[in-house]
Each structure stands twice: as structure tokens, then as C-alpha cells.
Amino acid sequence: MTDPVKEPSKLGKTQRQHLIAKLIGSQVVANQLALVDLLATEGVIATQATVSRDLEDMGAIKVRMPGSESAYAIPALPKEQRAPEDHLRRVFGDWVVEVAHSDNLVIIRTPPGSAHVVASALDRSGLIGVLGTVAGDDTILIVVASDVGGESIATQLSDLAGL
Amino acid sequence: MTDPVKEPSKLGKTQRQHLIAKLIGSQVVANQLALVDLLATEGVIATQATVSRDLEDMGAIKVRMPGSESAYAIPALPKEQRAPEDHLRRVFGDWVVEVAHSDNLVIIRTPPGSAHVVASALDRSGLIGVLGTVAGDDTILIVVASDVGGESIATQLSDLAGL
């Protein structure tokens, strides 16, 4: 077609997910219907089904607050960069300072500000047993599937990092 | 009553929640019905409704894995110790080394092995805006409600810690 007309309420999947991440990051979103409404406010039309699938793609977690509303959160940054194995190993070698584990958690330390880079690479690695990652400034927390075990993951990551 | 008969399938709420935490911590629990079955295996009878309420009490989070089953996780240790404000302030003053924040996260650093103590105190503080905490060995990650903001929480915590 020679007619790339801009439809104001039609965005690509990726852009919509970025918007979702932004919305979730800037206010409490109690449920998926609320998210549908918020998207509509931004001019993006989507159904609950689509939002559900988006959230799955993004690895969203749902947090229940003891006395109040629940809320969604996005553990790791959705990046669409490609990272070949080599790059992953290099990222780890360069930026992973320390790997520690306890129970079903693994903590990775990086230089200040680098955590999200490493977390992003980790997310795209598809490592079995990694339920989710949360990146701070210089610390990454990894929630590990219990049938895999934090130690196992920690060992693999240490190896990747050359520690 | 002078008849303290031991009912094998009747436990107190607290004990059941501890068992739930243990189960969730030792295997992947996809949903609440699965948890009901697991509890039954352990000789504890409870309905989905009760499990739902327990999970809320425990501040459980539900993690969705991109290509696989979802799983529950318990962010912080359920402790029933009491901690008066004074104690909270003392805990922070003694064990909080650093407070950092980024977006909707706050990271607290403690001496090695002390994270869970501080996290526990923090959980019992009932601080507004704290969605959940996750304690590693010497690092605590706090998920903050976005309408409160990581900076706000970080400031309060720094103050508590005397930093």
C-alpha cells in the first residue's frame, strides 16, 4: 500500500506493551479492566484478553496488599534488543560483581546503574528455572523456581560471569 | 475443656500459613486449588477461600511465567514477633547500611545475613505505600506503590536509619 495513514488508536503490540509498562509504573493498577480503561484514555483500544496476554509476555507479577487493592508490577524491563549468547557472557563477565543465593532467590550485584542491563540480558537468556527478575540500581533479584533451586541458578550465573 | 484431643487435620491459622509458605517455597504451586490439594496431602484440610485469604495475609505475589505455568511466591517472611516503633528504629539504625531507590523500587543494604531481620521489621511497620518486600542475604528489595513513589519511601527509611 502507498497509503500509510496514521490510525490514532492503532499501535503495534510492542508499543502497547511499553505503554502498559509505563502506566503500571506510574500508578496503581488494580486489575486488567482498569488497564483497558487506562489504555483507552491514552487512545489505545484493546480488550482484556489482549491485556492478559501482554502481561504474560511482559512477565508481570500481581502483588496483593494485605488490606488494600491488588496491583500489577513489571519485574524486568521489556527490551527488544537481541543478545546472542556471546553477548550474554560478555555482559556477565563485564558487569557481574557478585552472585549470592539464599533459598529460592539469587542476588546479583553489578556496578551502580548497570543492573538493568544485566537483568535485561538475563531475561532474554531464557534460563530454565528463572521465574522473574527485578532490577534495582546495582542489584538484581531473581526469583527461582523451587524445583530448580537458587543454588543451581547461582552456579550457572557465576560460571557465566567467570567468577 | 479438659480434653485436648489432637485432631490430625486441624491446625491453627498461623501454622497453616507457615505450611503454605513452606510448600510454596519448595515447589511450583500454579494455583490455589493445587495448594488445597497439597495441604490435604499434609493432612491439613482447607478450602480455596481460606487459601485465598491466607495468601492475602501473607502478602503473596503471583508470578506469571511467559511460556509456562504461573506460580505463587511469598515476598517476606511471616513472623509473629511484635516490634514496637522504637525497636524498628533501632533495627534500622543498627543494620541499615544504605538506602537506594529507582523508579518504584527501594533497595536496602544491610550487613551480610541481616536482611531478613530488617525486612521482617519493615513488614510489621505497616508503612503506607509498601506493596511488598523481598529479602536476600544482605539486600532487601521493596516494591513501592507508584502513587507514593520510591523516593518518598526511601526518604522515610533513610530517616529511620539515621542516614
Added chain:
DNA sequence: CGAATGCTTGCATAGTAATGCAACGAGCCC
């Protein structure tokens, strides 16, 4: 004691999230 109060639970149901299926559109190959 018996009544009143508070806490916990199950049942039934309302509320929310996940998914099978079909439809649509883009890119590709023949």
C-alpha cells in the same frame, strides 16, 4: 452459667483472568 463479642471458616457467588477458536492482515513463495 448464659449472653455478647470477636475471630476464623466454608459455602455460594461475584469478580477477575486465561484461553480455544475464528478472523483478519502482513509478508512470502509459487
Added chain:
DNA sequence: GGGCTCGTTGCATTACTATGCAAGCATTCG
């Protein structure tokens, strides 16, 4: 171009989770 394949989406439905209500128990109070 016509037909394929792949990816994405909405609809309708199922699956899962949360909760109002009332019952059951234990404790406290009168």
C-alpha cells in the same frame, strides 16, 4: 495475482480468585 504461513486480536467461554454472609468456636463479660 493467488494461495500459504505466521503472528495478532476479539469474542465467547472457561478457569481461577475474591468476598458477602452465616455458622461455629473460643473468650470475655455480666
